[in-house]
Amino acid sequence: MNIGIIGTGNMGSGLGKLWAGKGHKVLFGSRDPQKANTLASSIGPNASGGTIADAAKFGEAVLLATPWAATRDAINAAGSLVGKILIDCTNPLAPDYMSLVVGHTTSGAEEIAKWATGAKVVKAFNAVFAQVLHSGNPLFGSEPATIFYCGDDAQAKGIVAGLITELDFEAIDAGPLKNARALEPLGELFVQLGYGLGMGTNIAVKVLRR
Amino acid sequence: MNIGIIGTGNMGSGLGKLWAGKGHKVLFGSRDPQKANTLASSIGPNASGGTIADAAKFGEAVLLATPWAATRDAINAAGSLVGKILIDCTNPLAPDYMSLVVGHTTSGAEEIAKWATGAKVVKAFNAVFAQVLHSGNPLFGSEPATIFYCGDDAQAKGIVAGLITELDFEAIDAGPLKNARALEPLGELFVQLGYGLGMGTNIAVKVLRR
Incomplete structure:
Protein backbone atom coordinates (compact mmCIF):
# COMPACT_ATOMS: atom_id res chain seq x y z
CA MET A 1 0.00 0.00 0.00
CA ASN A 2 1.09 3.60 -0.53
CA ILE A 3 1.18 5.32 2.84
CA GLY A 4 1.67 9.05 3.29
CA ILE A 5 3.15 10.14 6.58
CA ILE A 6 2.64 13.68 7.77
CA GLY A 7 5.36 14.42 10.29
CA THR A 8 8.96 13.28 10.61
CA GLY A 9 9.09 13.01 14.38
CA ASN A 10 9.29 9.94 16.57
CA MET A 11 5.89 8.51 15.74
CA GLY A 12 5.99 9.16 12.01
CA SER A 13 9.51 7.86 11.59
CA GLY A 14 8.81 4.85 13.78
CA LEU A 15 5.71 3.69 11.95
CA GLY A 16 7.06 4.68 8.54
CA LYS A 17 10.17 2.59 9.01
CA LEU A 18 8.16 -0.39 10.19
CA TRP A 19 5.68 -0.21 7.34
CA ALA A 20 8.49 0.24 4.79
CA GLY A 21 10.06 -2.86 6.26
CA LYS A 22 6.86 -4.75 5.50
CA GLY A 23 7.03 -3.75 1.86
CA HIS A 24 4.73 -0.74 1.82
CA LYS A 25 5.78 2.43 0.01
CA VAL A 26 5.90 5.37 2.39
CA LEU A 27 6.28 9.05 1.60
CA PHE A 28 7.18 11.34 4.49
CA GLY A 29 5.78 14.83 4.20
CA SER A 30 7.15 17.78 6.13
CA ARG A 31 7.13 21.56 6.11
CA ASP A 32 10.84 20.95 5.49
CA PRO A 33 10.98 18.45 2.58
CA GLN A 34 14.76 18.15 2.93
CA LYS A 35 14.26 16.78 6.41
CA ALA A 36 11.76 14.30 5.01
CA ASN A 37 14.22 13.27 2.29
CA THR A 38 16.99 12.71 4.80
CA LEU A 39 14.72 10.54 6.91
CA ALA A 40 13.61 8.58 3.85
CA SER A 41 17.21 7.98 2.75
CA SER A 42 18.00 6.51 6.13
CA ILE A 43 15.22 3.96 5.68
CA GLY A 44 15.81 2.76 2.13
CA PRO A 45 14.16 2.32 -1.25
CA ASN A 46 10.59 1.94 0.04
CA ALA A 47 10.69 5.43 1.55
CA SER A 48 10.73 8.86 -0.04
CA GLY A 49 10.26 12.44 1.10
CA GLY A 50 8.38 15.54 0.08
CA THR A 51 5.94 18.16 1.19
CA ILE A 52 2.91 17.58 3.35
CA ALA A 53 0.77 17.89 0.24
CA ASP A 54 2.94 15.25 -1.48
CA ALA A 55 2.37 12.84 1.38
CA ALA A 56 -1.37 13.44 1.39
CA LYS A 57 -1.61 12.91 -2.35
CA PHE A 58 0.62 9.83 -2.32
CA GLY A 59 -1.09 7.81 0.34
CA GLU A 60 -4.16 5.66 0.10
CA ALA A 61 -3.76 5.82 3.86
CA VAL A 62 -2.23 8.91 5.43
CA LEU A 63 -0.75 8.91 8.93
CA LEU A 64 -1.21 12.15 10.80
CA ALA A 65 1.73 12.28 13.21
CA THR A 66 2.07 15.89 14.22
CA PRO A 67 2.38 17.71 17.53
CA TRP A 68 -1.13 18.85 18.42
CA ALA A 69 -0.34 22.53 17.99
CA ALA A 70 0.79 21.90 14.40
CA THR A 71 -2.07 19.61 13.46
CA ARG A 72 -4.55 22.03 12.00
CA ASP A 73 -1.93 23.77 9.89
CA ALA A 74 -0.71 20.40 8.65
CA ILE A 75 -4.22 19.45 7.55
CA ASN A 76 -4.55 22.74 5.75
CA ALA A 77 -1.22 22.17 4.04
CA ALA A 78 -2.26 18.67 3.01
CA GLY A 79 -4.87 19.85 0.54
CA SER A 80 -7.82 17.61 -0.25
CA LEU A 81 -8.14 14.50 1.88
CA VAL A 82 -11.46 13.44 0.40
CA GLY A 83 -11.71 9.67 0.43
CA LYS A 84 -8.37 9.20 2.18
CA ILE A 85 -7.91 6.96 5.18
CA LEU A 86 -6.48 9.37 7.72
CA ILE A 87 -4.83 7.56 10.60
CA ASP A 88 -4.76 9.94 13.53
CA CYS A 89 -2.15 9.08 16.15
CA THR A 90 -2.09 12.53 17.71
CA ASN A 91 -3.05 13.40 21.26
CA PRO A 92 -4.27 16.91 22.03
CA LEU A 93 -1.71 17.37 24.78
CA ALA A 94 -1.16 20.57 26.65
CA PRO A 95 2.34 22.04 26.31
CA ASP A 96 3.44 20.40 29.56
CA TYR A 97 2.02 17.02 28.40
CA MET A 98 0.11 16.68 31.66
CA SER A 99 -3.41 17.26 30.37
CA LEU A 100 -5.52 17.31 27.24
CA VAL A 101 -6.56 20.63 25.77
CA VAL A 102 -9.63 19.21 24.07
CA GLY A 103 -12.68 17.71 25.63
CA HIS A 104 -11.60 17.14 29.21
CA THR A 105 -12.38 19.64 31.87
CA THR A 106 -13.29 17.62 34.93
CA SER A 107 -14.08 14.11 36.12
CA MET B 1 -8.97 -2.69 58.36
CA ASN B 2 -12.58 -1.60 58.72
CA ILE B 3 -13.96 -0.90 55.27
CA GLY B 4 -17.33 0.69 54.62
CA ILE B 5 -18.94 -0.13 51.31
CA ILE B 6 -21.58 2.17 49.90
CA GLY B 7 -23.61 0.17 47.42
CA THR B 8 -24.62 -3.49 47.27
CA GLY B 9 -24.35 -3.94 43.54
CA ASN B 10 -21.83 -5.91 41.54
CA MET B 11 -18.80 -3.82 42.34
CA GLY B 12 -19.52 -3.33 46.03
CA SER B 13 -20.37 -6.95 46.64
CA GLY B 14 -17.43 -8.16 44.60
CA LEU B 15 -14.81 -6.10 46.40
CA GLY B 16 -16.49 -6.50 49.77
CA LYS B 17 -16.44 -10.26 49.52
CA LEU B 18 -12.81 -10.29 48.45
CA TRP B 19 -11.68 -7.96 51.23
CA ALA B 20 -13.69 -9.91 53.83
CA GLY B 21 -11.93 -13.01 52.58
CA LYS B 22 -8.62 -11.33 53.35
CA GLY B 23 -9.66 -10.71 56.94
CA HIS B 24 -10.90 -7.14 56.75
CA LYS B 25 -14.18 -6.17 58.40
CA VAL B 26 -16.62 -4.80 55.84
CA LEU B 27 -19.92 -3.05 56.43
CA PHE B 28 -22.24 -2.71 53.45
CA GLY B 29 -24.40 0.40 53.47
CA SER B 30 -27.55 0.76 51.43
CA ARG B 31 -30.67 2.86 51.26
CA ASP B 32 -32.23 -0.54 52.01
CA PRO B 33 -30.33 -1.86 55.06
CA GLN B 34 -32.14 -5.21 54.84
CA LYS B 35 -30.61 -5.74 51.42
CA ALA B 36 -27.21 -4.93 52.89
CA ASN B 37 -27.79 -7.39 55.75
CA THR B 38 -28.76 -10.15 53.35
CA LEU B 39 -25.63 -9.57 51.31
CA ALA B 40 -23.49 -9.53 54.46
CA SER B 41 -25.01 -12.80 55.69
CA SER B 42 -24.10 -14.47 52.42
CA ILE B 43 -20.47 -13.53 52.94
CA GLY B 44 -19.91 -14.46 56.56
CA PRO B 45 -18.75 -13.13 59.92
CA ASN B 46 -16.42 -10.46 58.54
CA ALA B 47 -19.34 -8.72 56.84
CA SER B 48 -22.26 -6.78 58.21
CA GLY B 49 -24.95 -4.48 56.84
CA GLY B 50 -26.55 -1.17 57.63
CA THR B 51 -27.34 2.25 56.31
CA ILE B 52 -25.14 4.34 54.09
CA ALA B 53 -24.30 6.47 57.12
CA ASP B 54 -23.38 3.31 59.05
CA ALA B 55 -20.95 2.29 56.33
CA ALA B 56 -19.40 5.74 56.17
CA LYS B 57 -18.95 5.86 59.92
CA PHE B 58 -17.59 2.30 60.13
CA GLY B 59 -14.89 2.49 57.55
CA GLU B 60 -11.40 3.88 57.82
CA ALA B 61 -11.64 3.42 54.09
CA VAL B 62 -15.00 3.75 52.37
CA LEU B 63 -15.69 2.32 48.94
CA LEU B 64 -18.09 4.37 46.86
CA ALA B 65 -19.73 1.85 44.53
CA THR B 66 -22.89 3.50 43.31
CA PRO B 67 -24.47 4.06 39.93
CA TRP B 68 -23.47 7.55 38.87
CA ALA B 69 -26.99 8.95 39.12
CA ALA B 70 -27.19 7.86 42.76
CA THR B 71 -23.74 9.03 43.75
CA ARG B 72 -24.43 12.51 44.98
CA ASP B 73 -27.41 11.40 47.07
CA ALA B 74 -25.31 8.61 48.54
CA ILE B 75 -22.62 11.07 49.59
CA ASN B 76 -25.24 13.27 51.20
CA ALA B 77 -26.66 10.25 53.03
CA ALA B 78 -23.20 9.27 54.22
CA GLY B 79 -22.82 12.24 56.54
CA SER B 80 -19.37 13.50 57.38
CA LEU B 81 -16.53 11.96 55.43
CA VAL B 82 -13.87 14.22 56.87
CA GLY B 83 -10.58 12.37 57.04
CA LYS B 84 -11.96 9.21 55.43
CA ILE B 85 -10.27 7.44 52.58
CA LEU B 86 -12.98 7.43 49.94
CA ILE B 87 -12.27 4.89 47.21
CA ASP B 88 -14.19 5.98 44.15
CA CYS B 89 -14.84 3.17 41.66
CA THR B 90 -17.68 4.93 39.90
CA ASN B 91 -17.77 6.01 36.30
CA PRO B 92 -20.01 8.92 35.31
CA LEU B 93 -21.73 6.88 32.60
CA ALA B 94 -24.65 8.08 30.56
CA PRO B 95 -27.81 5.96 30.93
CA ASP B 96 -26.94 3.96 27.81
CA TYR B 97 -23.37 3.39 29.13
CA MET B 98 -21.92 4.61 25.84
CA SER B 99 -20.52 7.91 26.98
CA LEU B 100 -19.49 9.89 30.02
CA VAL B 101 -21.73 12.66 31.27
CA VAL B 102 -18.92 14.54 32.97
CA GLY B 103 -15.92 16.16 31.42
CA HIS B 104 -15.91 14.75 27.92
CA THR B 105 -17.51 16.62 25.11
CA THR B 106 -15.25 16.11 22.13
CA SER B 107 -11.83 14.77 21.11
Whole structure:
Protein backbone atom coordinates (compact mmCIF):
# COMPACT_ATOMS: atom_id res chain seq x y z
CA MET A 1 0.00 0.00 0.00
CA ASN A 2 1.09 3.60 -0.53
CA ILE A 3 1.18 5.32 2.84
CA GLY A 4 1.67 9.05 3.29
CA ILE A 5 3.15 10.14 6.58
CA ILE A 6 2.64 13.68 7.77
CA GLY A 7 5.36 14.42 10.29
CA THR A 8 8.96 13.28 10.61
CA GLY A 9 9.09 13.01 14.38
CA ASN A 10 9.29 9.94 16.57
CA MET A 11 5.89 8.51 15.74
CA GLY A 12 5.99 9.16 12.01
CA SER A 13 9.51 7.86 11.59
CA GLY A 14 8.81 4.85 13.78
CA LEU A 15 5.71 3.69 11.95
CA GLY A 16 7.06 4.68 8.54
CA LYS A 17 10.17 2.59 9.01
CA LEU A 18 8.16 -0.39 10.19
CA TRP A 19 5.68 -0.21 7.34
CA ALA A 20 8.49 0.24 4.79
CA GLY A 21 10.06 -2.86 6.26
CA LYS A 22 6.86 -4.75 5.50
CA GLY A 23 7.03 -3.75 1.86
CA HIS A 24 4.73 -0.74 1.82
CA LYS A 25 5.78 2.43 0.01
CA VAL A 26 5.90 5.37 2.39
CA LEU A 27 6.28 9.05 1.60
CA PHE A 28 7.18 11.34 4.49
CA GLY A 29 5.78 14.83 4.20
CA SER A 30 7.15 17.78 6.13
CA ARG A 31 7.13 21.56 6.11
CA ASP A 32 10.84 20.95 5.49
CA PRO A 33 10.98 18.45 2.58
CA GLN A 34 14.76 18.15 2.93
CA LYS A 35 14.26 16.78 6.41
CA ALA A 36 11.76 14.30 5.01
CA ASN A 37 14.22 13.27 2.29
CA THR A 38 16.99 12.71 4.80
CA LEU A 39 14.72 10.54 6.91
CA ALA A 40 13.61 8.58 3.85
CA SER A 41 17.21 7.98 2.75
CA SER A 42 18.00 6.51 6.13
CA ILE A 43 15.22 3.96 5.68
CA GLY A 44 15.81 2.76 2.13
CA PRO A 45 14.16 2.32 -1.25
CA ASN A 46 10.59 1.94 0.04
CA ALA A 47 10.69 5.43 1.55
CA SER A 48 10.73 8.86 -0.04
CA GLY A 49 10.26 12.44 1.10
CA GLY A 50 8.38 15.54 0.08
CA THR A 51 5.94 18.16 1.19
CA ILE A 52 2.91 17.58 3.35
CA ALA A 53 0.77 17.89 0.24
CA ASP A 54 2.94 15.25 -1.48
CA ALA A 55 2.37 12.84 1.38
CA ALA A 56 -1.37 13.44 1.39
CA LYS A 57 -1.61 12.91 -2.35
CA PHE A 58 0.62 9.83 -2.32
CA GLY A 59 -1.09 7.81 0.34
CA GLU A 60 -4.16 5.66 0.10
CA ALA A 61 -3.76 5.82 3.86
CA VAL A 62 -2.23 8.91 5.43
CA LEU A 63 -0.75 8.91 8.93
CA LEU A 64 -1.21 12.15 10.80
CA ALA A 65 1.73 12.28 13.21
CA THR A 66 2.07 15.89 14.22
CA PRO A 67 2.38 17.71 17.53
CA TRP A 68 -1.13 18.85 18.42
CA ALA A 69 -0.34 22.53 17.99
CA ALA A 70 0.79 21.90 14.40
CA THR A 71 -2.07 19.61 13.46
CA ARG A 72 -4.55 22.03 12.00
CA ASP A 73 -1.93 23.77 9.89
CA ALA A 74 -0.71 20.40 8.65
CA ILE A 75 -4.22 19.45 7.55
CA ASN A 76 -4.55 22.74 5.75
CA ALA A 77 -1.22 22.17 4.04
CA ALA A 78 -2.26 18.67 3.01
CA GLY A 79 -4.87 19.85 0.54
CA SER A 80 -7.82 17.61 -0.25
CA LEU A 81 -8.14 14.50 1.88
CA VAL A 82 -11.46 13.44 0.40
CA GLY A 83 -11.71 9.67 0.43
CA LYS A 84 -8.37 9.20 2.18
CA ILE A 85 -7.91 6.96 5.18
CA LEU A 86 -6.48 9.37 7.72
CA ILE A 87 -4.83 7.56 10.60
CA ASP A 88 -4.76 9.94 13.53
CA CYS A 89 -2.15 9.08 16.15
CA THR A 90 -2.09 12.53 17.71
CA ASN A 91 -3.05 13.40 21.26
CA PRO A 92 -4.27 16.91 22.03
CA LEU A 93 -1.71 17.37 24.78
CA ALA A 94 -1.16 20.57 26.65
CA PRO A 95 2.34 22.04 26.31
CA ASP A 96 3.44 20.40 29.56
CA TYR A 97 2.02 17.02 28.40
CA MET A 98 0.11 16.68 31.66
CA SER A 99 -3.41 17.26 30.37
CA LEU A 100 -5.52 17.31 27.24
CA VAL A 101 -6.56 20.63 25.77
CA VAL A 102 -9.63 19.21 24.07
CA GLY A 103 -12.68 17.71 25.63
CA HIS A 104 -11.60 17.14 29.21
CA THR A 105 -12.38 19.64 31.87
CA THR A 106 -13.29 17.62 34.93
CA SER A 107 -14.08 14.11 36.12
CA GLY A 108 -16.56 12.32 38.29
CA ALA A 109 -13.90 11.87 40.94
CA GLU A 110 -13.19 15.58 41.09
CA GLU A 111 -16.90 16.30 41.43
CA ILE A 112 -17.08 13.70 44.19
CA ALA A 113 -14.18 15.38 45.96
CA LYS A 114 -16.13 18.62 45.93
CA TRP A 115 -19.23 16.91 47.28
CA ALA A 116 -17.52 14.77 49.93
CA THR A 117 -16.04 17.54 52.02
CA GLY A 118 -12.81 16.55 53.72
CA ALA A 119 -12.62 13.06 52.27
CA LYS A 120 -9.38 11.76 50.81
CA VAL A 121 -10.74 10.61 47.51
CA VAL A 122 -8.79 7.91 45.66
CA LYS A 123 -10.04 6.78 42.27
CA ALA A 124 -9.57 3.03 41.83
CA PHE A 125 -11.22 -0.13 40.50
CA ASN A 126 -13.20 1.83 37.94
CA ALA A 127 -12.01 -0.12 34.91
CA VAL A 128 -12.33 -3.68 36.15
CA PHE A 129 -15.49 -5.65 35.49
CA ALA A 130 -17.42 -6.78 38.53
CA GLN A 131 -17.58 -10.18 36.87
CA VAL A 132 -13.83 -10.48 37.29
CA LEU A 133 -14.18 -9.71 40.99
CA HIS A 134 -16.91 -12.32 41.38
CA SER A 135 -15.14 -15.00 39.37
CA GLY A 136 -13.16 -16.38 42.29
CA ASN A 137 -9.84 -15.70 40.58
CA PRO A 138 -8.75 -12.31 39.35
CA LEU A 139 -5.67 -13.61 37.54
CA PHE A 140 -5.55 -13.91 33.77
CA GLY A 141 -3.53 -17.06 33.43
CA SER A 142 -0.62 -16.17 35.66
CA GLU A 143 -0.92 -12.44 35.05
CA PRO A 144 -2.41 -9.93 37.45
CA ALA A 145 -4.55 -7.28 35.83
CA THR A 146 -3.70 -3.63 36.44
CA ILE A 147 -5.78 -1.49 38.76
CA PHE A 148 -4.92 2.19 38.33
CA TYR A 149 -5.42 4.50 41.26
CA CYS A 150 -5.06 8.25 41.54
CA GLY A 151 -5.56 10.81 44.26
CA ASP A 152 -4.07 13.78 46.03
CA ASP A 153 -3.32 12.27 49.47
CA ALA A 154 -0.18 10.14 49.46
CA GLN A 155 -1.01 8.21 52.61
CA ALA A 156 -4.52 7.36 51.44
CA LYS A 157 -3.12 6.26 48.11
CA GLY A 158 -0.64 3.98 49.83
CA ILE A 159 -3.42 2.29 51.77
CA VAL A 160 -5.53 1.85 48.67
CA ALA A 161 -2.54 0.41 46.83
CA GLY A 162 -2.35 -2.21 49.57
CA LEU A 163 -6.04 -2.98 49.24
CA ILE A 164 -5.49 -3.53 45.54
CA THR A 165 -2.41 -5.71 45.65
CA GLU A 166 -3.72 -8.04 48.34
CA LEU A 167 -6.50 -8.99 45.94
CA ASP A 168 -3.92 -10.21 43.42
CA PHE A 169 -4.13 -7.18 41.21
CA GLU A 170 -1.22 -4.99 40.20
CA ALA A 171 -1.60 -1.45 41.59
CA ILE A 172 -0.26 1.35 39.40
CA ASP A 173 -0.10 4.93 40.65
CA ALA A 174 -1.76 7.10 38.02
CA GLY A 175 -0.94 10.40 39.69
CA PRO A 176 -3.16 13.12 41.10
CA LEU A 177 -6.94 12.96 41.37
CA LYS A 178 -7.40 15.02 38.24
CA ASN A 179 -6.04 12.05 36.31
CA ALA A 180 -9.43 10.49 36.87
CA ARG A 181 -9.99 12.41 33.64
CA ALA A 182 -7.99 9.62 32.05
CA LEU A 183 -9.10 6.71 34.23
CA GLU A 184 -12.83 7.29 33.80
CA PRO A 185 -12.62 7.24 30.00
CA LEU A 186 -10.64 4.01 30.39
CA GLY A 187 -13.54 2.62 32.40
CA GLU A 188 -15.91 3.75 29.71
CA LEU A 189 -13.73 2.14 27.04
CA PHE A 190 -13.91 -1.18 28.84
CA VAL A 191 -17.68 -0.88 29.23
CA GLN A 192 -17.91 -0.45 25.49
CA LEU A 193 -15.47 -3.25 24.70
CA GLY A 194 -17.35 -5.60 27.00
CA TYR A 195 -20.94 -4.73 26.26
CA GLY A 196 -21.02 -2.83 22.98
CA LEU A 197 -18.18 -4.34 20.99
CA GLY A 198 -18.52 -8.01 21.72
CA MET A 199 -15.50 -8.78 23.85
CA GLY A 200 -17.50 -9.75 26.92
CA THR A 201 -16.59 -9.04 30.50
CA ASN A 202 -13.76 -11.50 30.98
CA ILE A 203 -11.24 -8.86 29.99
CA ALA A 204 -9.04 -6.46 31.92
CA VAL A 205 -6.39 -3.87 31.33
CA LYS A 206 -2.70 -4.54 31.83
CA VAL A 207 0.36 -2.38 31.58
CA LEU A 208 3.05 -4.40 29.87
CA ARG A 209 6.65 -3.65 30.83
CA ARG A 210 9.96 -4.90 29.62
CA MET B 1 -8.97 -2.69 58.36
CA ASN B 2 -12.58 -1.60 58.72
CA ILE B 3 -13.96 -0.90 55.27
CA GLY B 4 -17.33 0.69 54.62
CA ILE B 5 -18.94 -0.13 51.31
CA ILE B 6 -21.58 2.17 49.90
CA GLY B 7 -23.61 0.17 47.42
CA THR B 8 -24.62 -3.49 47.27
CA GLY B 9 -24.35 -3.94 43.54
CA ASN B 10 -21.83 -5.91 41.54
CA MET B 11 -18.80 -3.82 42.34
CA GLY B 12 -19.52 -3.33 46.03
CA SER B 13 -20.37 -6.95 46.64
CA GLY B 14 -17.43 -8.16 44.60
CA LEU B 15 -14.81 -6.10 46.40
CA GLY B 16 -16.49 -6.50 49.77
CA LYS B 17 -16.44 -10.26 49.52
CA LEU B 18 -12.81 -10.29 48.45
CA TRP B 19 -11.68 -7.96 51.23
CA ALA B 20 -13.69 -9.91 53.83
CA GLY B 21 -11.93 -13.01 52.58
CA LYS B 22 -8.62 -11.33 53.35
CA GLY B 23 -9.66 -10.71 56.94
CA HIS B 24 -10.90 -7.14 56.75
CA LYS B 25 -14.18 -6.17 58.40
CA VAL B 26 -16.62 -4.80 55.84
CA LEU B 27 -19.92 -3.05 56.43
CA PHE B 28 -22.24 -2.71 53.45
CA GLY B 29 -24.40 0.40 53.47
CA SER B 30 -27.55 0.76 51.43
CA ARG B 31 -30.67 2.86 51.26
CA ASP B 32 -32.23 -0.54 52.01
CA PRO B 33 -30.33 -1.86 55.06
CA GLN B 34 -32.14 -5.21 54.84
CA LYS B 35 -30.61 -5.74 51.42
CA ALA B 36 -27.21 -4.93 52.89
CA ASN B 37 -27.79 -7.39 55.75
CA THR B 38 -28.76 -10.15 53.35
CA LEU B 39 -25.63 -9.57 51.31
CA ALA B 40 -23.49 -9.53 54.46
CA SER B 41 -25.01 -12.80 55.69
CA SER B 42 -24.10 -14.47 52.42
CA ILE B 43 -20.47 -13.53 52.94
CA GLY B 44 -19.91 -14.46 56.56
CA PRO B 45 -18.75 -13.13 59.92
CA ASN B 46 -16.42 -10.46 58.54
CA ALA B 47 -19.34 -8.72 56.84
CA SER B 48 -22.26 -6.78 58.21
CA GLY B 49 -24.95 -4.48 56.84
CA GLY B 50 -26.55 -1.17 57.63
CA THR B 51 -27.34 2.25 56.31
CA ILE B 52 -25.14 4.34 54.09
CA ALA B 53 -24.30 6.47 57.12
CA ASP B 54 -23.38 3.31 59.05
CA ALA B 55 -20.95 2.29 56.33
CA ALA B 56 -19.40 5.74 56.17
CA LYS B 57 -18.95 5.86 59.92
CA PHE B 58 -17.59 2.30 60.13
CA GLY B 59 -14.89 2.49 57.55
CA GLU B 60 -11.40 3.88 57.82
CA ALA B 61 -11.64 3.42 54.09
CA VAL B 62 -15.00 3.75 52.37
CA LEU B 63 -15.69 2.32 48.94
CA LEU B 64 -18.09 4.37 46.86
CA ALA B 65 -19.73 1.85 44.53
CA THR B 66 -22.89 3.50 43.31
CA PRO B 67 -24.47 4.06 39.93
CA TRP B 68 -23.47 7.55 38.87
CA ALA B 69 -26.99 8.95 39.12
CA ALA B 70 -27.19 7.86 42.76
CA THR B 71 -23.74 9.03 43.75
CA ARG B 72 -24.43 12.51 44.98
CA ASP B 73 -27.41 11.40 47.07
CA ALA B 74 -25.31 8.61 48.54
CA ILE B 75 -22.62 11.07 49.59
CA ASN B 76 -25.24 13.27 51.20
CA ALA B 77 -26.66 10.25 53.03
CA ALA B 78 -23.20 9.27 54.22
CA GLY B 79 -22.82 12.24 56.54
CA SER B 80 -19.37 13.50 57.38
CA LEU B 81 -16.53 11.96 55.43
CA VAL B 82 -13.87 14.22 56.87
CA GLY B 83 -10.58 12.37 57.04
CA LYS B 84 -11.96 9.21 55.43
CA ILE B 85 -10.27 7.44 52.58
CA LEU B 86 -12.98 7.43 49.94
CA ILE B 87 -12.27 4.89 47.21
CA ASP B 88 -14.19 5.98 44.15
CA CYS B 89 -14.84 3.17 41.66
CA THR B 90 -17.68 4.93 39.90
CA ASN B 91 -17.77 6.01 36.30
CA PRO B 92 -20.01 8.92 35.31
CA LEU B 93 -21.73 6.88 32.60
CA ALA B 94 -24.65 8.08 30.56
CA PRO B 95 -27.81 5.96 30.93
CA ASP B 96 -26.94 3.96 27.81
CA TYR B 97 -23.37 3.39 29.13
CA MET B 98 -21.92 4.61 25.84
CA SER B 99 -20.52 7.91 26.98
CA LEU B 100 -19.49 9.89 30.02
CA VAL B 101 -21.73 12.66 31.27
CA VAL B 102 -18.92 14.54 32.97
CA GLY B 103 -15.92 16.16 31.42
CA HIS B 104 -15.91 14.75 27.92
CA THR B 105 -17.51 16.62 25.11
CA THR B 106 -15.25 16.11 22.13
CA SER B 107 -11.83 14.77 21.11
CA GLY B 108 -8.92 15.72 18.97
CA ALA B 109 -9.94 13.11 16.42
CA GLU B 110 -13.42 14.55 16.10
CA GLU B 111 -11.97 18.01 15.59
CA ILE B 112 -9.62 16.58 12.98
CA ALA B 113 -12.56 14.98 11.22
CA LYS B 114 -14.20 18.40 11.00
CA TRP B 115 -11.03 19.96 9.66
CA ALA B 116 -10.11 17.21 7.17
CA THR B 117 -13.19 17.36 4.99
CA GLY B 118 -14.09 14.04 3.45
CA ALA B 119 -11.33 12.05 5.09
CA LYS B 120 -12.06 8.70 6.73
CA VAL B 121 -10.44 9.40 10.07
CA VAL B 122 -9.30 6.41 12.11
CA LYS B 123 -7.78 7.03 15.52
CA ALA B 124 -4.93 4.61 16.18
CA PHE B 125 -1.41 4.32 17.63
CA ASN B 126 -2.02 7.20 20.02
CA ALA B 127 -1.15 5.30 23.18
CA VAL B 128 2.03 3.54 22.14
CA PHE B 129 5.38 5.13 22.81
CA ALA B 130 7.48 5.95 19.75
CA GLN B 131 10.35 4.33 21.61
CA VAL B 132 8.55 1.00 21.33
CA LEU B 133 8.21 1.51 17.58
CA HIS B 134 11.89 2.33 17.26
CA SER B 135 13.11 -0.50 19.46
CA GLY B 136 13.26 -3.07 16.69
CA ASN B 137 10.82 -5.37 18.48
CA PRO B 138 7.35 -4.36 19.54
CA LEU B 139 6.68 -7.52 21.52
CA PHE B 140 6.76 -7.59 25.30
CA GLY B 141 8.28 -10.98 25.87
CA SER B 142 5.99 -13.05 23.70
CA GLU B 143 3.03 -10.71 24.09
CA PRO B 144 1.83 -8.24 21.49
CA ALA B 145 0.73 -4.90 22.91
CA THR B 146 -2.76 -3.64 22.10
CA ILE B 147 -3.33 -0.85 19.62
CA PHE B 148 -6.88 0.46 19.87
CA TYR B 149 -8.44 1.97 16.79
CA CYS B 150 -11.76 3.73 16.31
CA GLY B 151 -13.55 5.39 13.44
CA ASP B 152 -16.79 5.68 11.55
CA ASP B 153 -15.86 4.01 8.24
CA ALA B 154 -15.81 0.23 8.48
CA GLN B 155 -13.66 -0.31 5.40
CA ALA B 156 -11.05 2.20 6.51
CA LYS B 157 -11.00 0.63 9.95
CA GLY B 158 -10.40 -2.80 8.43
CA ILE B 159 -7.41 -1.52 6.49
CA VAL B 160 -5.96 0.19 9.54
CA ALA B 161 -6.46 -2.99 11.56
CA GLY B 162 -4.31 -4.76 8.98
CA LEU B 163 -1.64 -2.07 9.23
CA ILE B 164 -1.60 -2.61 12.98
CA THR B 165 -1.46 -6.39 13.09
CA GLU B 166 1.27 -6.74 10.50
CA LEU B 167 3.53 -4.79 12.85
CA ASP B 168 3.06 -7.48 15.51
CA PHE B 169 0.57 -5.49 17.55
CA GLU B 170 -2.88 -6.68 18.51
CA ALA B 171 -5.58 -4.49 16.93
CA ILE B 172 -8.72 -3.95 18.98
CA ASP B 173 -11.74 -2.19 17.54
CA ALA B 174 -12.73 0.54 19.99
CA GLY B 175 -15.89 1.56 18.15
CA PRO B 176 -16.90 4.84 16.54
CA LEU B 177 -14.67 7.89 16.16
CA LYS B 178 -16.23 9.58 19.16
CA ASN B 179 -14.55 6.91 21.29
CA ALA B 180 -11.37 8.85 20.71
CA ARG B 181 -12.75 10.56 23.81
CA ALA B 182 -11.57 7.44 25.61
CA LEU B 183 -8.47 6.67 23.56
CA GLU B 184 -6.92 10.11 23.86
CA PRO B 185 -7.11 10.13 27.65
CA LEU B 186 -5.48 6.68 27.51
CA GLY B 187 -2.68 8.21 25.49
CA GLU B 188 -2.40 10.98 28.04
CA LEU B 189 -2.34 8.42 30.86
CA PHE B 190 0.60 6.65 29.25
CA VAL B 191 2.43 9.94 28.72
CA GLN B 192 2.07 10.58 32.43
CA LEU B 193 3.05 7.05 33.44
CA GLY B 194 6.11 7.19 31.22
CA TYR B 195 7.34 10.71 31.81
CA GLY B 196 5.70 12.00 34.96
CA LEU B 197 5.34 8.91 37.12
CA GLY B 198 8.61 7.15 36.57
CA MET B 199 7.64 4.09 34.58
CA GLY B 200 9.66 5.06 31.52
CA THR B 201 8.68 4.48 27.93
CA ASN B 202 9.17 0.75 27.69
CA ILE B 203 5.56 0.15 28.60
CA ALA B 204 2.42 -0.49 26.61
CA VAL B 205 -1.24 -1.24 27.13
CA LYS B 206 -2.67 -4.72 26.79
CA VAL B 207 -6.19 -6.07 27.01
CA LEU B 208 -6.03 -9.33 28.93
CA ARG B 209 -8.61 -11.97 28.02
CA ARG B 210 -9.41 -15.37 29.42
